[in-house]
Amino acid sequence: MNRDIHPERAEPNPQTSQRSDTGFAPRISIEQVEEGHVLAPKFDRDGLIACVTTDMQTGEVLMLGYMNAEALRMTIETGEAHYWSRSRRTLWRKGATSGLIQRIEELRIDDDQDAVWLRVSIAGTKASCHVGYRSCFYRRVPIGQARKDGDALIYTEAEKTFDPKQVYGDAPNPTIL
Amino acid sequence: MNRDIHPERAEPNPQTSQRSDTGFAPRISIEQVEEGHVLAPKFDRDGLIACVTTDMQTGEVLMLGYMNAEALRMTIETGEAHYWSRSRRTLWRKGATSGLIQRIEELRIDDDQDAVWLRVSIAGTKASCHVGYRSCFYRRVPIGQARKDGDALIYTEAEKTFDPKQVYGDAPNPTIL
Numbered sequence: 239m240n241r242d243i244h245p246e247r248a249e250p251n252p253q254t255s256q257r258s259d260t261g262f263a264p265r266i267s268i269e270q271v272e273e274g275h276v277l278a279p280k281f282d283r284d285g286l287i288a289c290v291t292t293d294m295q296t297g298e299v300l301m302l303g304y305m306n307a308e309a310l311r312m313t314i315e316t317g318e319a320h321y322w323s324r325s326r327r328t329l330w331r332k333g334a335t336s337g338l339i340q341r342i343e344e345l346r347i348d349d350d351q352d353a354v355w356l357r358v359s360i361a362g363t364k365a366s367c368h369v370g371y372r373s374c375f376y377r378r379v380p381i382g383q384a385r386k387d388g389d390a391l392i393y394t395e396a397e398k399t400f401d402p403k404q405v406y407g408d409a410p411n412p413t414i415l
Numbered sequence: 416m417n418r419d420i421h422p423e424r425a426e427p428n429p430q431t432s433q434r435s436d437t438g439f440a441p442r443i444s445i446e447q448v449e450e451g452h453v454l455a456p457k458f459d460r461d462g463l464i465a466c467v468t469t470d471m472q473t474g475e476v477l478m479l480g481y482m483n484a485e486a487l488r489m490t491i492e493t494g495e496a497h498y499w500s501r502s503r504r505t506l507w508r509k510g511a512t513s514g515l516i517q518r519i520e521e522l523r524i525d526d527d528q529d530a531v532w533l534r535v536s537i538a539g540t541k542a543s544c545h546v547g548y549r550s551c552f553y554r555r556v557p558i559g560q561a562r563k564d565g566d567a568l569i570y571t572e573a574e575k576t577f578d579p580k581q582v583y584g585d586a587p588n589p590t591i592l
Contacts (some may be wrong), residue, residue: 265592272546272590275567277556280591288479290467297474299523302465302530317559342559346476346552347568349544350590353479355552367526369449375523375532379454382494382519390452391524413449413527414457415442 260285260307265351272349280352281307286322289354291366293373294343300366301374305354317342319356325412336405338365363399368412370398437462437484442528449526457529458484463499466531468543470550471520477543478551482531494519496533502589513582515542540576545589547575 258264263278265271271278281287286304293300303321305313309329312320319340323330333339340358347354360366367374377391435441440455442448448455458464463481470477482490486497486506496517500507510516517535524531537543544551554568 268588268590268592271592275554275569277566277568288465290476290479292469292474292476297469299467299469299476299532302467302525302532314556314558314562345556345558346571347554347556348479348551349546349548349553353551355476355479369526371526374525374530376526377452377524379491379522379524381491381522385491389454391454392452394523411445413445415445415448 261311262307271351277347278351279307279310279347279354280350282352286324287352287354289321289356291319291340291356291358293364294357294359298373299375300358300360300372310354313342313356314345319358323412325410325414332366333360335409336365336400338362340366365399368402368406370400370402371395372399438488439484448528454524455528456484456487456524456531457527459529463501464529464531466498466533468496468517468533468535470541471534471536475550476552477535477537477549487531490519490533491522496535500589502587502591509543510537512586513542513577515539517543542576545579545583547577547579548572549576 256264260279260281263276265278265280270276279287285306287310289303289305291300291303292298304324305320306322309320309322319332319342321330321332338360340356340360342356343359344357345354365372367376372395376393376395378394379391380387380389433441437458440453442455442457447453456464462483464487466480466482468477468480469475480498481501482497483499486499489497496509496519498507498509515537517533517537519533520536521534522531542549544553549572553570553572555571556568557564557566
């Protein structure tokens with residue numbers, strides 16, 4: 239009997255060939271997750287992973303969203319940002335309504351693989367915020383000594399880049415109180 | 416009987432004078448949250464708000480962390496980044512062990528006030544990652560067509576900026592599998 243190990247009979251490498259129920263590699267050890275070369279993302283108890291999105295040109299943080307496994311897979315495969323909408327509870331191809339599609343220039347994963355960083359380019363007004371601003375982070379909070387002058391939020395964008403009513407019509411506002 | 420409304424008897428402005436149990440202003444309406452000038456952050460069911468931290472000079476995303484109400488309050492009051500450590504379940508003054516304190520240059524809140532953006536300066540090695548890299552996002556994921564060449568993670572930092580063993584000693588690793 240031939241005892242040579244044929245390649246197709248060899249033990250599979252658990253880091254690359256097995257898949258967890260998210261479709262990504264299983265998380266086996268801290269060393270694998272932090273220092274390895276395999277994408278093994280951690281989704282939280284709602285099946286989501288946090289995602290920060292920045293503008294490739296300006297470096298500005300545009301939004302902080304969430305992805306489920308399908309949104310992450312779609313983002314990687316198509317090169318366009320997909321998120322999970324927590325208010326609408328649905329997969330969300332960014333720009334499907336507004337046309338403000340986010341093209342992925344770079345996708346990074348963090349040390350413990352529970353957060354994603356997208357660097358994107360956006361056509362047209364380059365906006366990402368449903369309120370109409372370029373960035374969702376259009377207000378700053380006075381800190382430390384500056385609070386002596388009052389703790390009111392200060393706008394960092396002078397005006398909206400588009401009219402949300404014109405773009406989204408009567409679609410429900412995604413903000414949850 | 417004098418029916419004039421004395422200032423001290425006037426109805427308080429609920430946007431500024433009342434406090435929710437987090438110590439911040441209550442969230443009253445979508446308009447107040449999205450277009451107002453009052454900080455009324457939304458904490459999730461675990462009492463946390465997501466926080467993205469970028470380097471003031473380079474714009475690089477350093478980490479994605481979480482704050483409870485106390486960490487957000489301490490950050491605003493002291494001008495130094497405080498987080499909630501989900502693995503250690505404790506308030507965490509960033510840099511308390513490593514000395515890599517994050518000084519807040521700007522703090523922003525997003526449209527629905529459920530995410531914080533910190534722009535920080537760090538002394539010394541300017542690192543923020545417990546693995547030893549400058550940014551926690553030291554690996555990129557090949558996307559779209561680039562995946563044809565393999566889907567292994569690609570390191571974006573050539574080497575660590577410090578030796579974690581030297582800095583943290585035998586402290587438990589915060590990564591959760």
